Amino acid sequence: MSHLSYIVWILLLPLANFALLGLTGRKLLKGISGVIGTSVLLVVAALASMAVYQYFFVYGKLDGIYHLINVLQFEWLKFSPNVSIGMGVALDPISVMMLFIVSVVSLMVHVFSLGYMKGEERFGTYYAFLSLFTFSMLSLVISTNIFQIYIFWELVGISSYLLIGFYYDKPSAVAASKKAFIVTRFADLGFLVGILILSFGAGTLDIHTLIIRLTTVQSPQLLGMTTSSFLGISALTWGLTLVFIGGAGKSAMFPLHVWLPDAMEGPTPISALIHAATMVVAGVYLVARLFPLYSFDVSSLNIVAYVGAISALLPAIIACTQNDIKRVLAYSTISQIGYMMFGLGVSGYSGELGLGYMASMFHLFTHAFFKSLLFLCAGAIIHLVQSNDVKDMGGLRKLMPITHIAFLVGCLSIAGIPPFSGFFSKEEILSAAYQSNKLIYGVGVFTSMLTAFYMFRLYFRIFHSRAQNRELAHGEGSLSMKLPLVVLAVSATLAGFVPFSLFVTPDHAPIEAHVDLIFSIFPVVLSVAAILFAARLYRTQNARPAKIATSLGKIYRFAYRKFYFDEIYLFVSKKIIFNLIGRPAAWIDKHIVDGLMNLLAATTVKISVLIKGFQSGKLQNYAVYFFAGIIGLAALFVYFRQSP
């Protein structure tokens, strides 16, 4: 498709920018690296918008169905005659949507960082890493090949690692970056093995072919994968579940969510981009990309649904107790991604049944805006207050009016208050859940209420509450910091009105979706109640929250300590892996395996000492040995007649 070939530039420009800034950003171009990066991203975002337009309105639709357009395809690494890693650019509704989200949010973050990161020592490097991330994320979403996804999956992982650890001289940042990478790596292991299983079963790595082969009822590949089983579970389910583990790791799903709150050690714009809007939804994207397979295999889809539901609920509870602004947002991110996951999990494949899928993607879309908005607001706040702790804030309403409005928009949106964007996507998810699984629906509604509560808890504590007397180094921030807030706030408000079901559905055929207002009344009322409750508790400083906390006792403490997940992980890694596997391995190597070699040498020396007596220096002894030698030989070979 030559008229779409400019898409390649969307990928190449950030890459080139990374190379340029990576090599020169430290000294040569340090000053203007921000400007370079931002202008490159501006071009990228423009191209992406163009792609959206061209795909959805010009080229994409054929016979009423959005079809897959392979813009570029080449063989990158061949494994065997039919299995190879291809690199390419494939456009379909969700990849185009993701292109748009990633490039726009990335642009916003680039702009915001101009102000936020100003004066940083490694300003150029920061932009280089940002470009690397943008490149990897964009390449991930347009993948044609499941291994291509894996490749860029790892690359976004490493960008995330580098950016979380951007303040490398802070031990906590180093630890967080390490944790983030290792936890996701662990999940990627599942992804990798899943790929191996799927590719072996399907005999291909190409996503499109893979899906066709494994969803055609008569195909030998599908037969092979459903009949061969391990531990009573079919190979297909294993493969899909393992792939989902990869996605769960990246999307910080329960129980692999522990890395995300810590990842907030990175610069706040990074949290907005990577850990809220784009990278963390990669897991959702992965499941969506392979959705035909998942919808075909009910058991793995159920896993997706329940993991999503749990991941929506637990972090929401935790978020109600946390005091670090970014951590609260991080937990809310997990919770929202949980929504998207179970949205997918409850979805069917075709027609109206695909509502969950559509809703999930819709939520991904809206979430990208309002969550990055919230994070950037948080960034602005932190920039001002120089602290992450909510206790240090309060009464900021007057000091930063724009941020205040933007944050409020974000909160309303995430709380699902109409007409903000979050309302539409969330309602659709809930209605999809209601149609297929009442339990999950219940969880969803409860979580939605909690969300409204903790978000407004945050909002009131930051912007209302008591006003602190503080000496401020600077005002609300430069234009570069305010502009993205405004843009995102507007997007977060309006994104809900996009007729999403016309564009993104599992079978790529547009459907008519409508928000059932009657159905929505119940969740919205609950959310509003939660907001009012939060307002009562936190609008002014009072003793009620503390009282409630003590009355909840153990439960509060449990939630406050994040259900002790960190401790469990620490126990497993430090105590079990290090002490029970690593240390013994090192010990065995040093003392047993190596010891054997040394023992061999020592024995040789020992024997040589033992037998030195033969060389006694006494002439007559020598004569005796001489004679004994003859007798011995004679005895062996003459007496016993050793015949040949």
Added chain:
Amino acid sequence: MNLSLLIFIPLLTAFVILLCRGEKQVRAAALAGGVAQMLAGFILLVAFWQERETGNTTQMLFQYNHQWFSPLQINYHVGVDGISVAMILLTSFVVLAGILVSWKLEKMSKEFFFLLIFLSIGAYGYFISLDLFTLFFFLEIAVIPKFLLIGIWGSGKKQYSAMKLALMLMGGSAMVFVGLLGLYFNTNAAGGLHSFDLTQIAQMHIPLRVQKLFFPFVFGGFGVFGALFPFHTWVPDGHSSAPTAASMFLAGISMKLGGYGCLRVATYLMPDAAHAYAPVIIVLATIAIIYGAFATMMQTDLKYINAYSSVSHCGFVLLGIAMLTQTSINGAVMQMVSHGLMTALFFAAIGMIYDRMHTRVAAQLGGLLKIMPFISTVFVLAGLCSLGLPGLSGFVAEATVFMGAWQNPDTLYRVATILSCASIVVTAVYILRAVGQAIMGPLKKTDQGNVGDASWNEKFAAVILLAGILAIGVAPFWLYKLISPAAEVVIQHVTNAVIKN
């Protein structure tokens, strides 16, 4: 192209170095020799491509066969296929980088460079040999210089390590020796002349009994070089005591000698036995991978970390070979090349850090990124390559090995593959731990006087190796195209043998 050039260039260089007076001349000669080697490597690559382009599909190209000891049918027979070309290129990269890294060496620099160059003769000769005698000859050539390099210029318990390395490697080669003799005397069992010629033996049918008897010798012997569990213990001590260039050579090339031998001699010439013993080797390789990785996790010295991780990574080579699928063998060769470059780079970076900070214990370092950004970046990149980051060579190789390994549907093979895959997590743990401790974090040692970033020669060395890593990592298809036909020959051989039985 005359392959013997690959031997004569370093030989000439070594000779010139002996005649040089003064450090400057020695360095200049060594550098010129190193560059010449690299040029020769590239010329070989181009010539090889051209020959293949013209449709020459002979297994071995540029063959030259000269009678050496004719009564014993020992010939100087050389020739290359894609795998050899890849290994030769790797060698030239590592040697040149090694020369550059040791540029500032003051203690007996003449001898140092002489030995280093001499070592490369062994590697080149080994990779081009098509005669088992010649191969063995060059294999042993490449041992003793290492002993001297470690013992004289090393650090720590250098004498112990040097001796251990020499004895274990020579022990390995002694096993190979026994195996080769056994093979030789069973060629042409029906009568006629015995042969050491690799291409000829491949055409013959060696009795299964003989194969089963001698395969363990040959594979085990080469396995010692390739860090096969439990013969890997020379690796940690040897690598960590060696001077930087020697570590680079040791991990970058020496360990590859083993993998190459396992593939070229053991598997190729004794396909039935390779098939029969595959489960054993797979188990050992998996142990090496997992256990090496866990043992790495407990190390504190950066060199030990890299050395143990080499054990783990070289396990992939053996695993790939033992899996006996074309993809896995491709992967094994790629892993050899990739690990060679990566580990050389890693050692180079560690050496540079050690030169400046005088310690290699990760916990005592810290915040190096602040004072030596270039070296730190190189270190991080090497680490990332080690943990298999896409875009760098390690990923390509490991992915290929996994992919190939998975094609064996047997449960044992599957379990081994999954366990080996699991090592990527452990790798991430120890690499990031090392990076976190040494490169990141607050600056701990501030009292160092002349701490500066890399000098031109060090930068040049790192860039050479990085170029190789990126060339494979970003565009692996050329490497695939190079080695895949050669791997196919091997695997065809094995398949035929298995079918015949």
Added chain:
Amino acid sequence: MTNEFYVLMKFELLVALIIFILLFMKVGSSSWSNKKVLVAVNLLLLVNFVFGFFMNSDGTLFGEMFRTNKMVELQKNMLNLGALIISAQSYSWLKNHAHVMEFYMLLLSTLLGMFFMMSAGNFLMFYLGLELSTIPLAAICNFDLEKRQSSEAAIKFIILSALSSALLLFGISLVYGTTGTLNFSELPGHLNGSALQLFAFILILAGFAFKISIVPFHLWTADVYEGSPVAVAAYLSVISKAAFLFVFTSVLYTVFKPIAGSWYNMLFLLSVLTMFTGNLFAVRQNNLKRFLAFSSITQMGFILVGISGSNQMGYASVVYFLLIYIFSNLGAFGVVAFVSAVTGKENMDDYKAFYKTNPFLASVLSVSLFSLAGIPPTAGFFGKFFLIMAGAERGNYILISIAALNMIISLYYYLRVVQTMFMEESRATIERLPVNIFAKLAMLVCVAGILAIGFVPWIYHYIYALSL
């Protein structure tokens, strides 16, 4: 007849001529200084060696008492070369010695004896040659007259070699008794492998084994090497052993061919014992001469492996190995002899950091040791490879594996010496020693030989062709 006589006995006659020249000079009490004598003798030996290449032919004399062929002539000339090298190396030891001429007379007498022995076609001739090569050797073992150790070494050597000759003779007498002939060419026809003959063979084997230090007949070796002057130790370990091995191999392959099955097993056992014992003792030696003694015992074990191949390849590989062994071992002994003559130091500890002060000597020693250890590209690699290859032809891979294992053990102690010279630090390093031209030339010849022989394959081809 007379022409043939001169041609066939060329080697013996030449050596005898040199002995007589020296004798006349001594008797005529010439006033030549030691240096002049040494130059002259070395030149004569050089002429002798060069002349050894010409006018070689096959034939027998004295009713098959004396027989010679191209192979024997090659072997003799190898010994000539070895003697020349030793002579050149001992320059610094002899230049101040009071009895240079006597030393050479005795030394060359033993050489003459070996030549006769190698050409022997009869046990009588063989015995005569053997004694002629042994008794003067005992005398020169004691040539450091003032040293206690020297006379101890000599007495050990002469008493034990007398014992071994007695046993050898007893064996020969039994052979004579059972076959009625002492002629090598007639014996194979009369050997039937009876118990008595086997016993006789064992006695004869012991006689040889004593000379070439096969365990358990080796016990004199280390003591004698340590006590004797280094040149004599070198001579014992290289020339004497080589000569006896040549004879041993050809006697085994021709005379005792009928009982090959029996002696194969004996060689198997003895070679295993020899390799292990030599190695295990060498591991803990500190005195370099003693160390080299045990190392040479190990080498003999390897040679037995080659001999056990019992075919053309075996014979060729033994001769080829010995050629290389001459260079390698003399290279090592040359350095030790030189250092010992100049400084009197023979212990390994004295060699710490030797390379720093004497790079040339250290390099020569290392190259020689590498060759002994069989490390390419030195010739020792080829020698050992072929030896063991010859041994492997019979398919006894247990023996081959044991040999391979022993190569590793031996590598340890060779490398230990190298380690001492290159890697240890020391306060009492041997100072820089100026090397005289003779020693230097001799060492260079050794190094050249070590480095070149493997790459000049026609040497092996020639030996192989001759060892039919």
Added chain:
Amino acid sequence: MNNVPLVQILFVSTGLFFIGMYGLFSRRNLITILMSIELMLNSVNINFVAFNKYLYTTQLNGVIFTIFIITIAAAEAAVAIAIIINLYRSHHSIDVEDAGELKY
């Protein structure tokens, strides 16, 4: 004379041989040791002569061998005694036990 069978003569010679060997093993004086060796050589001589006389009467091989052995034994003894003298000079003893400094 012919009524003495060969076996008896061989018995004597073997006996002589082992007596010599016993002397070699047990005596401490080096001169006595030398004499013991002479005994062994003489037993060999007896062997040769006896074989020649009884079995191979047509040739003289054995007898001639004997003559050479006697001659060489003399030469050997001469050198050995010279060495013993030298040993006595340095050690002030001709006890074989004293010549045992070189060992291990």
